[in-house]
Amino acid sequence: MPVLRKVIKQSFLKTTNLMKRTFLPLTFLSAMALYSCEPISNESSTPTKPQTNTTTSPQFSSKEKIKQHLNDTSDILEDNSIAFLWKSSNAQHYNQESHARGFSGASNGTLFNAVVTEKPSAKPQPQAPAQKNYKSQTYQWQESSSSRGGFDNEDYDHITANRFESAEQLPVSTLSIDVDNASYSNTRRFLATRRMPPADAVRIEELVNYFNYDYPQPTDEHPFSINMEIGPSPWNADHHLIHVGLQGKELDYDQIKPSNLVFLIDASGSMNAPNKLPLLQQSFELLLNQMGKKDKISIVSYAGSAGLVLAPTPANQKRTILDALNNIKAGGSTAGGEGIHLAYKLAKENLLDDGNNRVILATDGDFNVGVSDNAELVRIIEEKRKDNIYLTICGFGMGNYKDSRMEQISNAGNGNYFYIDNIDEAKKVFIKQMRANMFTLAKDVKIQVEFNPNFVKAYRLIGYENRLLAQEDFDDDSKDAGELGAGHTVTAIYEVILSDSKSTQAIERTKNKSPKKAQLANNTSDLMQIRFRYKPEKSNTSILISNALAKGTIPSMEETSDNFRFSAAVAAYGMLLRDSEFKGNADYDLVARYAKSALGKDVDGYRTEFLRLVKSAKELSFAWN
Numbered sequence: 001m002p003v004l005r006k007v008i009k010q011s012f013l014k015t016t017n018l019m020k021r022t023f024l025p026l027t028f029l030s031a032m033a034l035y036s037c038e039p040i041s042n043e044s045s046t047p048t049k050p051q052t053n054t055t056t057s058p059q060f061s062s063k064e065k066i067k068q069h070l071n072d073t074s075d076i077l078e079d080n081s082i083a084f085l086w087k088s089s090n091a092q093h094y095n096q097e098s099h100a101r102g103f104s105g106a107s108n109g110t111l112f113n114a115v116v117t118e119k120p121s122a123k124p125q126p127q128a129p130a131q132k133n134y135k136s137q138t139y140q141w142q143e144s145s146s147s148r149g150g151f152d153n154e155d156y157d158h159i160t161a162n163r164f165e166s167a168e169q170l171p172v173s174t175l176s177i178d179v180d181n182a183s184y185s186n187t188r189r190f191l192a193t194r195r196m197p198p199a200d201a202v203r204i205e206e207l208v209n210y211f212n213y214d215y216p217q218p219t220d221e222h223p224f225s226i227n228m229e230i231g232p233s234p235w236n237a238d239h240h241l242i243h244v245g246l247q248g249k250e251l252d253y254d255q256i257k258p259s260n261l262v263f264l265i266d267a268s269g270s271m272n273a274p275n276k277l278p279l280l281q282q283s284f285e286l287l288l289n290q291m292g293k294k295d296k297i298s299i300v301s302y303a304g305s306a307g308l309v310l311a312p313t314p315a316n317q318k319r320t321i322l323d324a325l326n327n328i329k330a331g332g333s334t335a336g337g338e339g340i341h342l343a344y345k346l347a348k349e350n351l352l353d354d355g356n357n358r359v360i361l362a363t364d365g366d367f368n369v370g371v372s373d374n375a376e377l378v379r380i381i382e383e384k385r386k387d388n389i390y391l392t393i394c395g396f397g398m399g400n401y402k403d404s405r406m407e408q409i410s411n412a413g414n415g416n417y418f419y420i421d422n423i424d425e426a427k428k429v430f431i432k433q434m435r436a437n438m439f440t441l442a443k444d445v446k447i448q449v450e451f452n453p454n455f456v457k458a459y460r461l462i463g464y465e466n467r468l469l470a471q472e473d474f475d476d477d478s479k480d481a482g483e484l485g486a487g488h489t490v491t492a493i494y495e496v497i498l499s500d501s502k503s504t505q506a507i508e509r510t511k512n513k514s515p516k517k518a519q520l521a522n523n524t525s526d527l528m529q530i531r532f533r534y535k536p537e538k539s540n541t542s543i544l545i546s547n548a549l550a551k552g553t554i555p556s557m558e559e560t561s562d563n564f565r566f567s568a569a570v571a572a573y574g575m576l577l578r579d580s581e582f583k584g585n586a587d588y589d590l591v592a593r594y595a596k597s598a599l600g601k602d603v604d605g606y607r608t609e610f611l612r613l614v615k616s617a618k619e620l621s622f623a624w625n
Contacts, residue, residue, distance in 0.1 A: 176481035184210035204574035205463030215247035235584035266363035272330035283426035291315030302339030303332030365402025391415030566598035588618035
């Protein structure tokens with residue numbers, strides 16, 4: 001065993017420099033193989049006779065020795081430490097969970113924090129060496145507590161992917177728009193820390209809608225333009241994609257109404273990390289710099305209880321506001337429900353009848369005092385939105401991140417939801433896209449598509465699983481839906497099987513359910529009709545818009561727009577991250593190829609960054625498959 005260990009170690013050290021330029025995970029698999037050669041035993045194994053010479057293999061009984069034996073690889077860690085579970089007694093390099101999650105790390109330069117649990121065993125008797133029982137050790141690798149914590153306490157709602165529906169049996173699809181994009185920056189955080197994101201952290205519509213698309217501005221009385229396009233599916237030659245895009249009207253600065261903003265800040269102990277409260281404070285300072293003397297800022301913080309930090313103050317009094325903001329310290333439990341009540345109360349007391357009234361909640365979502373049940377929090381928010389006070393949620397941090405809670409609350413509160421993983425994302429949300437994110441043009445925007453069964457055999461909406469509506473909800477103005485901000489673009493993609501397709505895709509059919517009569521049954525010119533409902537910002541009565549996608553010659557992939565190809569590439573990327581059964585022939589090379597062909601102007605570099613994420617995901621998936 002010592003000889004084998006020496007051979008493996010020499011091989012491992014010689015390949016370190018090569019691994020720097022290839023795959024970090026492979027380097028650590030070599031390390032794990034090295035340590036699996038450690039002499040061990042357990043209750044079911046035969047005791048090993050102790051060596052009589054003085055040269056023995058090192059025993060990993062402390063984290064200092066572990067660090068020593070991995071020191072040769074410390075320079076290949078770009079910014080993170082490694083987190084995984086490994087039981088040396090079984091040489092179990094990774095289990096199903098670690099396979100799905102990949103690697104993760106920290107940004108503070110910490111190499112490793114090892115937790116070693118030793119099972120008690122009787123002290124070996126010198127006179128009977130054959131009876132010696134070696135201690136069984138379990139090594140649990142985790143991020144240093146001084147860094148950003150692990151991922152084991154994060155919450156995500158389960159997503160069941162939409163299936164192919166029969167256009168004959170169920171020709172109508174109804175949904176709410178979704179302008180959130182928290183899932184994109186959250187999955188980016190996982191990839192940046194050398195881990196594949198959990199499938200339920202990937203909401204494909206939020207990945208697609210992270211990017212702006214080059215749609216024309218509206219030219220009529222409505223606050224958004226409607227754009228449709230059909231083309232081939234990149235991942236299935238027998239299918240096609242229908243791309244639906246909305247473009248919100250841009251606002252000039254002189255059109256922007258004054259704002260009444262209440263910063264609702266989670267100051268609980270769980271926010272005590274560099275990428276939580278300090279990043280939050282930096283982010284809000286960026287937003288403050290976009291405000292003027294007509295705008296008012298209030299600050300409420302909550303920990304064990306909620307309290308007023310700053311009464312409504314003109315935004316041009318920046319020093320006063322920043323002093324109040326930066327004096328907030330993290331500590332205590334999390335009374336999120338109480339904080340929400342106080343923030344909305346303050347916003348209502350200072351309501352601007354012709355202004356932008358908004359609560360901006362910044363948190364990791366870990367409410368644990370007072371009202372903390374998701375359903376009850378949603379009911380509170382649903383009641384508060386009746387006062388025309390909008391809600392923006394900004395998520396921070398990792399480890400105990402409660403994505404499911406924040407998404408449900410934002411959906412209920414006429415709001416939007418972002419995940420701030422770094423200061424660049426804060427600049428995107430609060431500077432570059434501030435007007436789109438903070439100023440609502442249309443609320444309760446719904447989309448209803450009716451497919452013509454004469455031309456469409458089946459369809460599948462890609463993403464939007466938690467934004468689906470019943471068909472009758474479309475005309476019901478009491479049913480809540482998503483909001484469209486100034487200059488916002490919203491994109492939805494349907495994968496369709498045309499009637500002449502040779503596709504063998506299974507199609508969802510409801511037993512003992514007769515087909516719904518399609519209004520387009522006698523239509524010989526349109527592939528589908530599409531209807532929109534929206535409410536003007538201060539109205540509770542919706543307005544209906546109708547349009548249609550005519551049947552015609554379908555362009556080749558090369559002839560489609562940059563909008564079409566790039567959004568299709570992002571959708572394929574999302575399906576790969578989710579390991580979707582509908583990904584067809586998609587792989588990361590296909591995603592990169594189509595994304596590269598549709599970069600466009602890419603002024604802010606977001607699409608170029610996407611290509612880097614695709615590369616990272618490919619490397620991680622290759623290393624663990």
